[in-house]
Amino acid sequence: MMNLCIRFLRPLSPHSLLRRLKPYFSVFMMRFRIETQYRGAALGGIITQVFFGLMLIALYTTLYQSAPQTVPLAQTVTYVWLQQSCFRMLLSTDSELMQTVRTGGMAYEMCRPLSPYGFYYTRAMAQKLVGSTLRAVPMLLIAFLLPAPWGISLPAGVWQLGMFLLALFMGLLCTCAMSNIAMAFTIRSLDNSGITSAMNLLLVTFCGNLLPLTLFPDKWQKFIRLTPYAQLLDAPIRIYTGEYTFMQSIETIGIQVFWTCALIALGYFMWHRNQKHMIVQGG
Amino acid sequence: MDTIKLYLRSMKMLMRCQMEYPRSFLLNTLSQIIMQGGELFAVMLLIDRFQRIGQWQGKHILFFFGMMTITFYLVECFGRGISNFSPVVQSGALDTMLLRPRGILTQVCCYAVDPRRLGCIAIGIAALCTGSRACQIVWTLPKALLLLESIAGGFLLITALFMIEAVTCMHSVKSIEMVNVFTYGGRSTCQYPIDIYPGPLKIMFTVIAPFALTLHVPAAYILDMQILNLPGWAAFVTPLSGLVSFLIMYTVFQRSLKHYRSTGS
Numbered sequence: 119m120m121n122l123c124i125r126f127l128r129p130l131s132p133h134s135l136l137r138r139l140k141p142y143f144s145v146f147m148m149r150f151r152i153e154t155q156y157r158g159a160a161l162g163g164i165i166t167q168v169f170f171g172l173m174l175i176a177l178y179t180t181l182y183q184s185a186p187q188t189v190p191l192a193q194t195v196t197y198v199w200l201q202q203s204c205f206r207m208l209l210s211t212d213s214e215l216m217q218t219v220r221t222g223g224m225a226y227e228m229c230r231p232l233s234p235y236g237f238y239y240t241r242a243m244a245q246k247l248v249g250s251t252l253r254a255v256p257m258l259l260i261a262f263l264l265p266a267p268w269g270i271s272l273p274a275g276v277w278q279l280g281m282f283l284l285a286l287f288m289g290l291l292c293t294c295a296m297s298n299i300a301m302a303f304t305i306r307s308l309d310n311s312g313i314t315s316a317m318n319l320l321l322v323t324f325c326g327n328l329l330p331l332t333l334f335p336d337k338w339q340k341f342i343r344l345t346p347y348a349q350l351l352d353a354p355i356r357i358y359t360g361e362y363t364f365m366q367s368i369e370t371i372g373i374q375v376f377w378t379c380a381l382i383a384l385g386y387f388m389w390h391r392n393q394k395h396m397i398v399q400g401g
Numbered sequence: 402m403d404t405i406k407l408y409l410r411s412m413k414m415l416m417r418c419q420m421e422y423p424r425s426f427l428l429n430t431l432s433q434i435i436m437q438g439g440e441l442f443a444v445m446l447l448i449d450r451f452q453r454i455g456q457w458q459g460k461h462i463l464f465f466f467g468m469m470t471i472t473f474y475l476v477e478c479f480g481r482g483i484s485n486f487s488p489v490v491q492s493g494a495l496d497t498m499l500l501r502p503r504g505i506l507t508q509v510c511c512y513a514v515d516p517r518r519l520g521c522i523a524i525g526i527a528a529l530c531t532g533s534r535a536c537q538i539v540w541t542l543p544k545a546l547l548l549l550e551s552i553a554g555g556f557l558l559i560t561a562l563f564m565i566e567a568v569t570c571m572h573s574v575k576s577i578e579m580v581n582v583f584t585y586g587g588r589s590t591c592q593y594p595i596d597i598y599p600g601p602l603k604i605m606f607t608v609i610a611p612f613a614l615t616l617h618v619p620a621a622y623i624l625d626m627q628i629l630n631l632p633g634w635a636a637f638v639t640p641l642s643g644l645v646s647f648l649i650m651y652t653v654f655q656r657s658l659k660h661y662r663s664t665g666s
Contacts (some may be wrong), residue, residue, distance in 0.1 A: 131624035147666070157651040162578030162579045163578055165578075165579050165582065166578055166579060166581045166585075166586065167584055169582045169584065169586050170589065172602075173586065173589065173590045173598075173602065176597075176598050176602055177593060177598075178597055180454055180455055181451045181454055184451060184452070184453050184454060184455065185453070187450070207483075266433060316428075316431065316432040316435050319432060319435050319436040319439055320435065320439070322439060323440075323442060328439065328440060328443040329447060333446070333450055334445070334446055335449060335450065364514055378563040383406055
């Protein structure tokens, strides 16, 4: 543990920092190129996701007719579209990781002069970024073109848009930290369906994908936005729809930064421990 | 009869294979319970906030949710070979099946089972029982038989919808995600009664993929409610649309088998 801290605190000049980050940037670019190859697969995904969006909006429209809510319908519709279009950011599995573990390729990974945590973190980031951008851009375009009750609303204001993008980026960093924790479990247990999938499934419910977090009971609102799951998409979306004042938005981004740092620290610690206890079998 | 015996036997064998890893099975089943439990949780929060959807109250919605969950995951569990067809083509297992003196569909159904889904089915049963309790349904023999008929019809319908994907798989090797609109989309849409949706969605899931006919009309009859302006006796006839869909897709499936070319692996 001591050793770990020292490695973190080693003084860095800007130049050496850049030099040390360069390989991660290359990993990112490599992955980025691989991911952009699957544009055809994205098309099928877009159609499915648009369908789910429309179905949910139809459902909420009927629900709102029988019981008007404090959260306006247009806001819920916007919430649904943003959630559906960024869905790929939340769930994505690195199928190669399991194979790397199974085949013993992990031993090679350890030989790289890079932190394996950072390596997989950057890979996850490229995968999530490309996967969601390829789907989100056309989907949001469709959502903007749809007529009034079905379409997405514009952001509440200019600063909200800027803050939204910043918060979305923080959400990306946070979700990558989460998937690295899941990977650490996978590497340990060699089973990617048990704990990992339980974690992912909690994520779908508590990040607001099944039901917007804004529609959770009013009593829960205070603490539900503090959970790590809410930092991924819920926080940016609430900024986008103008639910928060400027100060509240800053506070929200503060919470995001806190969770991102905490989850990265936890994940890094877990990977570090895994590395120490790793046994490579066979050849 | 022979086919059924064969199917049951392979199911038993496959189940025993999975039970060789009891810990993994338990963990997986648990995670499935969490998944479907999460869906149920979301539905309950929704009911809590809005109280009613159209003419339906929360207790009715639970009943619909339960019926859909049970039916859908029965297919995912016992028809896993069909609902996850692309590995059968990709691995070349289909080529082996073509050599054997048995029906292809039988063999595909015997190919895989997914016992983890029993967790989801359990959640479905729980929702159905809670809903039926809350609605104070008086269970008579016709109603019980209708429930079974409806689930059987739904089972055939969902199998038929997965067969669309299987057919496209035979042509393009990789499964096409778009077909999910009918299967997974149908599940999510039709866990709520059909009459709350606007026209196009209603038509899609009544005429094209008749979830409404196989599941919702009988459910409404059991709940003593009206749906789609159909007379009471209609509830006993409409689940047959599942059988019709299955027969249609069965013919298509057999035909496209003739055009199947091996992946060569």
